Amino acid sequence: MRKIxxxxxxxxxxxxxxxxxxxxxxxxxxxxxxxxxxNTSLSGTYNxxxxxxxxxxxxxxxxxxxxxxxxxxxxxxxxxxxxxxxIGDGAGFLGGAGGTGSSTGSNVGALTGxxxxxxxxxxxxxxxxxxxxxxxxxxxxxGIGGTAGRxxxxxxxxxxxxxxxxxxxxxxxxxxxGSYGGAAAVGGVGGxxxxxxxxxxxxMSISGCTTPLAGTGGNGGALGAAYGTPTGTDISLGSGGAGxxxxxxxxxxxxxxxxxxxxxGLVALYAGGQLTVAGNISVNGQVGGAGGDGGAGGTxxxxxxxxxxxxxxxxxxx
Numbered sequence: 001m002r003k004i005x006x007x008x009x010x011x012x013x014x015x016x017x018x019x020x021x022x023x024x025x026x027x028x029x030x031x032x033x034x035x036x037x038x039n040t041s042l043s044g045t046y047n048x049x050x051x052x053x054x055x056x057x058x059x060x061x062x063x064x065x066x067x068x069x070x071x072x073x074x075x076x077x078x079x080x081x082x083x084x085x086x087i088g089d090g091a092g093f094l095g096g097a098g099g100t101g102s103s104t105g106s107n108v109g110a111l112t113g114x115x116x117x118x119x120x121x122x123x124x125x126x127x128x129x130x131x132x133x134x135x136x137x138x139x140x141x142x143g144i145g146g147t148a149g150r151x152x153x154x155x156x157x158x159x160x161x162x163x164x165x166x167x168x169x170x171x172x173x174x175x176x177x178g179s180y181g182g183a184a185a186v187g188g189v190g191g192x193x194x195x196x197x198x199x200x201x202x203x204m205s206i207s208g209c210t211t212p213l214a215g216t217g218g219n220g221g222a223l224g225a226a227y228g229t230p231t232g233t234d235i236s237l238g239s240g241g242a243g244x245x246x247x248x249x250x251x252x253x254x255x256x257x258x259x260x261x262x263x264x265g266l267v268a269l270y271a272g273g274q275l276t277v278a279g280n281i282s283v284n285g286q287v288g289g290a291g292g293d294g295g296a297g298g299t300x301x302x303x304x305x306x307x308x309x310x311x312x313x314x315x316x317x318x
Contacts, residue, residue, distance in 0.1 A: 025070035034077075036060055036084070043070040048077035054084040054279065062088035062265040062283075071237050072266040080271040084279045088265025090286035092178075092238030093136030095260025099129040099145070099172045099246035101292045103253040110153040111166060111251040111317050114303035117156045120209035123164070123315075124150040127215050128172040128190065128254045128292060131243025136263055137227045138180055138239035140187075143173020144218030146248045149193040152207035154315045156304035162205045164315035168193030168294055170215035171254065172245025178263045178285055179224035180238055181231075187220025190245050191294060194318035204312050214318075215248055238263025238283065244291040251298035251317045258289020 025044035033050040036042075036058055043063035046052070052075050054060055065071030071091040105125040109115050127146025134140045151166035174187030196212035206212075221242045228234045240262050247254030264283035269275060297317040304313040 025072050042073050043068055044072065045074040046076065048075065050077070051079045051081065052077040053081040054086060056083045058084035060084070060086045062086070062091040062267060064091040064262065064265070065237065066094055066262065074268045076270045078271070079273045080269050080275045082277045082279050082281065086267055086281045088267050088283040090262040091265025091283070092263030092285065093134065093139065093240045095240035095262050095286065095288055096132035096134045096142060096175065096243035098243040098257030098259050098289060098292070099131040101246040101254030101256045101295070102126040102128050102169055102249035105148065105249055107153065108249070110315055111300070112298065113300060115153065117303045120155045120207040121153045122150060122210045123153055123166045124148045125166060125169040125215070125249040127169040127218070127248045128246035130172040130218060130245050131175050131257050131260065133242045134178050134224070134240030134260050136178060136237065136239025138178055138224035140176035140178045140184060140224045140241040140260060141221035142175055142242040143187045143190060143221040143245045145172045146170025146190050146218045147215040149213065149215040149248065149250070150210060151196065151212035152209045154303055154313060155207045156313065160205065161304045161310070161312040162207045163201065163312045164207050165196055165212050166315065166317040167196050167212045167214035168250040168297065168318050169248025169254070170217040171247045171291060171294055172257065173218035173220040174291055175242030175244050175260050175288060176221035176223045177241045178239035179226055180236070181229045182226035183230055184223035186223050187242070189220055190217025190291065192217045193248055193250070193294065194297065196318070218245060235266055235268055237266045238285050241285070241288045244289055247292035247294040250295040252295035254295045255292035257292045261286030261288040
């Protein structure tokens, strides 16, 4: 379970050209100057006959794709002066949803209570689910779900009760990052369920209907397909990373994974005359959320009703 990393996307500064970008957002014609002197949000294309200026200390935020289906800010003006800041971080295509934490399995009621006390049963705990892929042409892929953990429950005997032990399930794999120019990170392998250690139960016997086995974490998702270039003058809306994997079940349920980060927005400035950038223009992708924790283990109460209350009357989980 690992955080998802989305890489920065790129800004295009071109002087001496105009109307070279075709946006999928609304177009606003402005006769004269457009001077931004208070913090505001903008999106779409602005065709300005005069000066476009962002004053010092002012922040222009690119309205996210999630809000209006755009995520772009394209300025065509006679002259451009960015003295303040234009921020399009996380304004691109959306990240995927996180995977659910597992709450199911077989005979899982015996992890927290006494079930069929005189017979051995096999308990299994399901692994965490993977998230969903991000959006966009370079969207990151989701990881693979974790595998189940298992083990036997306790059994009450006429002489010498035997304990049960169930290993934890694996978490789903981490999510792949959204790509631009082939730059992104693959998801990490999900966390494995806690294993069984017979040395912790010396002098006791375990139920024999199955052998405890810990679940394994799923493989991480692949990075998104390459589009665009890391250093060229091409520019596209950033793609989202996949959602993080959910945690595997034990006595407690696994925890849901968090959403993947959105890609960076698109900012393009075209000036027929002078273009000055003295402030900051940023279109970074977001860092996605963490994978879900695995469920905590526990012990049942004594399940046998004889005169010797001892640890062999319980089922343990990791």
